[in-house]
Amino acid sequence: MRARITALYACFLLSGVAALIYEIVWQRMLTLVFGVSAWSIAAILTAYMAGLALGAWIFGRWADRIRNAARAYALVELAIALTSLAVSLFGIDPLMRVYVHLASSLEHGFYLTHLIRFALALAVFIVPCTLIGATMPFMGRLITRWCGSLGIGFGRFYAVNTCGAVVGAGLAGFALIRFIGMHAAIYVGMGANLLAGVMALVAAGATAHWTTPAPAPAEPDAEEPHPAHPMRPLLILAAIAGLTGLGYEVSWSRLLAVYTLNSVYVFTMLLTVFLAALAIGSGLAAYLLRRRPGSAAGAAAGVQIALAMTAPLVLAATRWAKELGYEYLRDSALAVFRLEYEVVFVVVFVPAVLLGMTLPLLAALLPGGAQAPGRSVAALYAWNSMGCIVGAAVTGVVLIPLAGLRATLMIFALINFAAGCYIATRWPRSPHVAPQGAPDHTSPILAVVNFIRYLLSRHLIPTTAVLLVGLALLTPVGAHFIRPPGNQGDAILYYAEGNNSIVHISGFEMDGRLHRTLYVDSQSVAGDTEQLITDQKMLAHLPLLLHPDPQLALTVGFGTGGTSYSMLLHDVVTHCVEIERDVPAGARYFLAQNHGVVGLEAGLDPGRRDFRLILDDARSWLELAPKPYDVIVDDLTSLQYRGNGNLYTRECFQLIKDRLTPDGIGCAWVPITGIDAEPLRMVVRTFQTVFPHTSVWYFNNTVNDFIVLVGTPDRLSIDLDDWARRMADPYLARDLQEVGLDDPFRLAACLLLDEHEARCFSGDGRIHTDDQPLLDYLTHAGVYHESLAGNLRLMLACQRQQGGDVPVALGGVTPIDVAAEWDLWRRATQYVLEGHALHREGQDEAAMNAYNRAFEMIPDDATLARLAGRQPH
Numbered sequence: 014m015r016a017r018i019t020a021l022y023a024c025f026l027l028s029g030v031a032a033l034i035y036e037i038v039w040q041r042m043l044t045l046v047f048g049v050s051a052w053s054i055a056a057i058l059t060a061y062m063a064g065l066a067l068g069a070w071i072f073g074r075w076a077d078r079i080r081n082a083a084r085a086y087a088l089v090e091l092a093i094a095l096t097s098l099a100v101s102l103f104g105i106d107p108l109m110r111v112y113v114h115l116a117s118s119l120e121h122g123f124y125l126t127h128l129i130r131f132a133l134a135l136a137v138f139i140v141p142c143t144l145i146g147a148t149m150p151f152m153g154r155l156i157t158r159w160c161g162s163l164g165i166g167f168g169r170f171y172a173v174n175t176c177g178a179v180v181g182a183g184l185a186g187f188a189l190i191r192f193i194g195m196h197a198a199i200y201v202g203m204g205a206n207l208l209a210g211v212m213a214l215v216a217a218g219a220t221a222h223w224t225t226p227a228p229a230p231a232e233p234d235a236e237e238p239h240p241a242h243p244m245r246p247l248l249i250l251a252a253i254a255g256l257t258g259l260g261y262e263v264s265w266s267r268l269l270a271v272y273t274l275n276s277v278y279v280f281t282m283l284l285t286v287f288l289a290a291l292a293i294g295s296g297l298a299a300y301l302l303r304r305r306p307g308s309a310a311g312a313a314a315g316v317q318i319a320l321a322m323t324a325p326l327v328l329a330a331t332r333w334a335k336e337l338g339y340e341y342l343r344d345s346a347l348a349v350f351r352l353e354y355e356v357v358f359v360v361v362f363v364p365a366v367l368l369g370m371t372l373p374l375l376a377a378l379l380p381g382g383a384q385a386p387g388r389s390v391a392a393l394y395a396w397n398s399m400g401c402i403v404g405a406a407v408t409g410v411v412l413i414p415l416a417g418l419r420a421t422l423m424i425f426a427l428i429n430f431a432a433g434c435y436i437a438t439r440w441p442r443s444p445h446v447a448p449q450g451a452p453d454h455t456s457p458i459l460a461v462v463n464f465i466r467y468l469l470s471r472h473l474i475p476t477t478a479v480l481l482v483g484l485a486l487l488t489p490v491g492a493h494f495i496r497p498p499g500n501q502g503d504a505i506l507y508y509a510e511g512n513n514s515i516v517h518i519s520g521f522e523m524d525g526r527l528h529r530t531l532y533v534d535s536q537s538v539a540g541d542t543e544q545l546i547t548d549q550k551m552l553a554h555l556p557l558l559l560h561p562d563p564q565l566a567l568t569v570g571f572g573t574g575g576t577s578y579s580m581l582l583h584d585v586v587t588h589c590v591e592i593e594r595d596v597p598a599g600a601r602y603f604l605a606q607n608h609g610v611v612g613l614e615a616g617l618d619p620g621r622r623d624f625r626l627i628l629d630d631a632r633s634w635l636e637l638a639p640k641p642y643d644v645i646v647d648d649l650t651s652l653q654y655r656g657n658g659n660l661y662t663r664e665c666f667q668l669i670k671d672r673l674t675p676d677g678i679g680c681a682w683v684p685i686t687g688i689d690a691e692p693l694r695m696v697v698r699t700f701q702t703v704f705p706h707t708s709v710w711y712f713n714n715t716v717n718d719f720i721v722l723v724g725t726p727d728r729l730s731i732d733l734d735d736w737a738r739r740m741a742d743p744y745l746a747r748d749l750q751e752v753g754l755d756d757p758f759r760l761a762a763c764l765l766l767d768e769h770e771a772r773c774f775s776g777d778g779r780i781h782t783d784d785q786p787l788l789d790y791l792t793h794a795g796v797y798h799e800s801l802a803g804n805l806r807l808m809l810a811c812q813r814q815q816g817g818d819v820p821v822a823l824g825g826v827t828p829i830d831v832a833a834e835w836d837l838w839r840r841a842t843q844y845v846l847e848g849h850a851l852h853r854e855g856q857d858e859a860a861m862n863a864y865n866r867a868f869e870m871i872p873d874d875a876t877l878a879r880l881a882g883r884q885p886h
Contacts, residue, residue: 029177048630064142073391083217153390164377168299186281255400294369317433539572549575574607
């Protein structure tokens with residue numbers, strides 16, 4: 014008998030492994046269709062949890078009536094394997110086509126779009142998630158009939174199943190997707206389900222063992238101590254536990270996005286710590302109920318009140334997290350990984366343990382739970398899942414934007430506190446409980462529980478309420494959840510907690526001037542320093558100048574609005590897609606860059622026909638865009654930031670190409686610092702698989718931390734005569750002059766690698782794909798790694814080796830003169846780039862020598878004169 018029980022526990026473990034592999038992989042697959050906005054993720058999570066609730070509710074009615082529960086459970090596990098495989102292989106692509114058709118053809122608004130996403134996600138998830146939810150009532154019946162108590166049985170199987178979920182989350186998030194890809198990860202989950210099903214079938218061999226409760230001499234008599242308890246309030250409390258649990262998880266993820274590097278690893282860290290703590294809490298509840306069968310009500314009340322106290326403590330912990338110095342760990346990816354895990358542990362572990370104790374304690378209070386365990390577990394789990402649906406749906410998209418993170422966490426704390434008070438006053442003390450204040454020397458856990466019960470029995474709830482208020486004051490109203498930049502004296506000019514991220518603008522003094530920088534989750538994305546202005550302007554000017562006659566252009570990411578403004582100077586209709594509404598809402602602080610392009614007086618309505626701001630995920634919009642673009646610019650800030658890697662996969666680049674006109678140009682911003690050579694080669698290599706005619710540009714007017722990849726329909730050809738004519742426009746000339754790139758030859762000299770040189774640099778190797786997003790992992794801890802000098806020199810070596818031969822033309826000048834001038838600029842630029850590399854390495858004297866050699870070759874150039882510290886001749 015015990016061998017079969019052990020086998021069933023192994024099945025529950027494998028079931029948890031598979032469920033989390035599916036959840037992580039499916040969520041990532043669907044974000045590639047719907048995008049990574051808070052609304053899209055909420056729709057996906059809501060659909061997933063709805064399937065779990067439906068499965069528990071439907072199969073809970075049958076679980077207690079089926080003669081051989083183990084065999085039924087085995088068949089469910091086998092069905093999960095088959096349906097999950099079918100969904101993963103044959104459900105996602107048709108879903109994308111249906112979504113694009115519906116969203117493109119229907120007259121819909123913002124909310125209808127997300128309703129469509131939820132409905133389609135539910136259609137995909139409904140069958141496998143219903144079956145996953147169906148496993149819970151069968152687990153409850155099989156274990157409860159053996160141990161004799163619903164509370165103990167629920168605690169045990171839930172702990173084991175959640176331990177499996179920890180393993181599944183760790184495998185999928187840390188290893189499987191990286192090393193074998195998402196579709197292969199589904200096969201691993203399928204194998205876990207199949208193995209669980211086969212083991213359950215073997216354990217079900219003797220039907221009698223599962224139709225009649227077996228004796229359990231090692232377990233105490235644990236009949237429900239309060240048979241008269243109504244069921245509905247307990248189910249509502251289970252829903253509240255789900256609501257606050259998902260609400261806390263979403264809020265924690267928003268805080269961790271600021272106080273970690275927010276890479277793909279951090280999401281997995283959050284899941285593994287959260288699930289491990291749930292398993293520990295569930296096991297602790299089962300242990301407590303075994304030792305003190307009548308302690309469920311008091312323990313449940315104490316757990317809810319203690320959970321309320323953790324919310325303000327988590328907020329207070331952000332003061333400590335602000336001081337973390339990831340930049341000092343730049344040489345050790347393992348050290349960064351460990352520090353991030355420590356931050357996640359501090360924020361998540363204790364409250365998640367308390368969350369894990371909640372459901373088993375409520376299960377112990379259900380009337381008649383031991384007699385109908387399958388139905389009781391199904392009801393408890395279904396209501397809990399419905400609470401999770403509400404938590405997932407409202408926290409990120411409603412509560413945080415409207416009330417803020419602090420208020421959101423305190424709202425959940427008050428809900429937990431009210432639930433604890435309700436339990437303490439609704440369910441009287443059990444006769445099994447020791448007298449008030451009586452010491453319990455058997456376990457420190459029981460001693461703590463008894464102490465909490467003692468406080469409650471003494472009517473000290475007002476005291477705990479005062480304590481909650483006092484803890485809340487540790488984090489004052491209006492607190493900013495940001496990680497300070499390098500300049501500790503920065504003034505916060507703008508702060509907003511949006512749907513997807515925390516946005517703030519800081520002001521600081523540098524070189525006698527007041528500068529401003531825009532941060533998203535405390536990562537710099539735009540500003541008014543020379544480097545950032547160059548970034549914004551040239552991402553517009555370069556591809557539009559390379560296109561012979563652009564009419565419609567798209568830029569991904571609003572930033573300060575500078576790129577959109579510079580695009581409009583070319584008399585093209587400009588679209589800008591931005592995922593976070595609060596980024597363009599701060600545009601008034603960068604009027605010198607955007608010149609009021611978004612129409613500030615009208616909020617986010619630009620009030621002009623040639624500019625359109627689209628609040629959506631970039632990939633989602635590229636799927637839905639009604640017209641092809643002449644130029645598309647993929648402008649991001651960091652490859653390691655979670656979700657950004659989706660815009661650098663082969664499939665995304667192909668989507669960009671498919672949305673271009675036949676002579677259209679694709680353009681991608683790529684960092685060259687904070688990224689090692691091999692990941693950088695991988696980005697270029699991936700871009701080349703879609704755009705064979707790829708050139709690499711580096712704007713050498715200052716030490717810039719990025720390159721720009723340009724994909725043209727044919728081999729690159731620079732028409733300097735056309736450039737000179739178009740750059741003569743006074744507005745365009747003034748905009749280019751701000752960054753010292755208003756001369757056609759000087760701008761052309763920013764070509765770092767032509768098509769052949771770029772292939773020399775990228776070489777052969779693996780590429781970054783939707784199925785196997787390697788860059789998400791390879792760039793995790795590189796954001797503070799200074800790699801500009803090394804990467805520049807590697808690209809320069811390819812330039813010298815290949816000896817670029819880009820065709821240039823200038824009307825009225827002989828080709829020989831053009832070739833000589835072009836060769837002069839190419840050689841001078843090599844000295845400039847070497848100077849930039851030396852400057853970044855701290856060798857300022859050697860850098861100045863390199864700049865001077867370039868200036869001596871072209872002494873009339875103002876930018877070279879400035880770099881060399883001299884006056885142009």
